[in-house]
Amino acid sequence: MDIPKQLLKILPSVRRPSRYIGHEWNRIIKDPKTVDLKVVLAFPDGYEIGMSYPGYQILYHILNRRRDILCERVYAPFPDMEKALRDKQLSLFSLENFRPVQEFDVIGVTLQYELHATNLLTILNLAELPIWTNQRSDSDPLVIAGGPCAYNPEPVAPFLDAILLGDGEDAVHAMMDVIIDGKQKGLPKRSILQSLAQLPGLYVPQFYHPHYQNGIFSGITADPGAPLPVVAAYITRLQDDNYPDKPLVPLSEVSHNRLQVEIMRGCTRGCRFCQAGMIYRPLRERSPLSISRQVAKGLDTTGYEELSLVSLSTSDYGQLTPLLEELDKVISSRNVSLSFPSLRPDTFTQSMAERASTARTGGITFAPEAGTDRLRAVINKAGDEQDLYRACTIALNHGWRKIKLYFMIGLPTETDDDLIGICEMVRGIFRLPDSHRLQGVTLSISPFVPKAQTPFQRLPQITGEELKRKTLFLKDRLPRRKIKVDWRNPRVAEIEGILA
Secondary structure, X not given: OOOOHHHHHHHHHOOOHHHHOOOOEOOOOOOHHHOOEEEEEEEOOOHHHHOOOHHHHHHHXXXXXXXXXXXXXXXXXXXXHHHHHHHOOOOOEOOOOOOEHHHOOEEEEEOOOOOHHHHHHHHHHHOOOOOOHHHOOOOOOEEEEEOHHHHOOOOOHHHOOEEEOEOOOOHHHHHHHHHHHHHHOOOOHHHHHHHHOOOOOEEOHHHEEEXXXXXXXXXXXXXXXXXXXXXXXXXXXXXXXXXXXXXXXXXXXXXXXXXXXXXXEOOOOOOOOOHHHHHOOOOEEOOHHHHHHHHHHHHHHHOOOXXXXXXXXXXXXXXXXXXXXXXXXXXXXXXXXXEOOOEOHHHOOHHHHHHOOOOOOOOEEEEEEOOOHHHHHXXXXXXXXXXXXXXXXXXXXXXXXXXEEEEEEOOOOOOHHHXXXXXXXXXXXXXXXXXXXXXXXXXEEEEOOOOOOOOOOOOOOOOHHHHHHHHHHHHHHXXXXXXXXXXXXXXXXXXXXXXX
């Protein structure tokens, strides 16, 4: 579809207009007159982030595979585009047909991160919809959210008609069937929501009543007929046909500009701070053959030159060696490099390093999380200093010249000795026999934020002042040469904790 003239007038005034023009390779265009339901997937972050999220593409593929549903996309505009839309009094629009968001039947929102909550409100406001659920009419779209942050729904509950807890692949079909049936029967929105509330994993806030004492959540009650508790939906196996054969290819650079393929979901490690490791249980693995088939199709239909294997811990995949052998048959003839996300030092192997030998320019990432064995035991994080040094040695011997390490500060029971341990681990890397090959180490230091559904969910978060003190403590003791440190803003961490 051609770009509307009104949009063409404002695009020259914003940065990276390619964010707002659609027309990506493998996008799906449908005639709205031929479907029973119009859905827009709204990602409450910028285009570069949203296009890098594999789950978003899975839902886009699943919904558009149905003949009775049209599914389009919208991302949160950057501030310059937001201002341009408001100045010109233009409503937020989808990228496939440039249809105003308010004209869809369903707005599906993915809440990947706590601070996405404010962008959710921005999207609703730019779509000229009331942000409060109780102010929207039956003619307005249903606003349904899912994702990790749905597991602590109350901060966003007043703005959402329904919230899905758990896996979406099967649940989304059941939801759409209920909505289509209600729409065809002319049912009011409340009746449709009553039916949605009976589905596994669906929390419909208007049928539940949270209670607070002195501002602290003390419990929740449900209307008659509304299930309590709401139990998360999950799929027993990762089915091949849920993954897109033709992934969307962005028109411009995005955060993860590569083919991303999920190899397993869930984790058996049980790190006590990790929300994803808890909420995505049980562990489900795909077979090496099904993964390699998806990789071959994805590479042939996108032109990507890099492949990333997506999971919470790729090195824990049970059939890693057979998988790497299968993938070698696919990627070697296509001159495609293989990369891994953040890795566990204790399970990084020579074989993994050899297979990824052409993907070394961006560096390699390990996640020790804490500076001492004592604190790693507290958070249930496997591995010790020697595992990290062994992994770094393997990486340096196989051509990596940059190493990135993830650490958290403010963890339960943490002392200054644990912070000193971080500094000593970094110095230890520079004392390795092959450290002369090292161009630099990047440290990503994040404050601990208690997350819902984890063993640490009710533990306190350190104050902003204490976080500043710990940050300065580390800055004064870390090596200066060949070290780059990325720090999280303490105020952002405080807000994240409030919403988490």
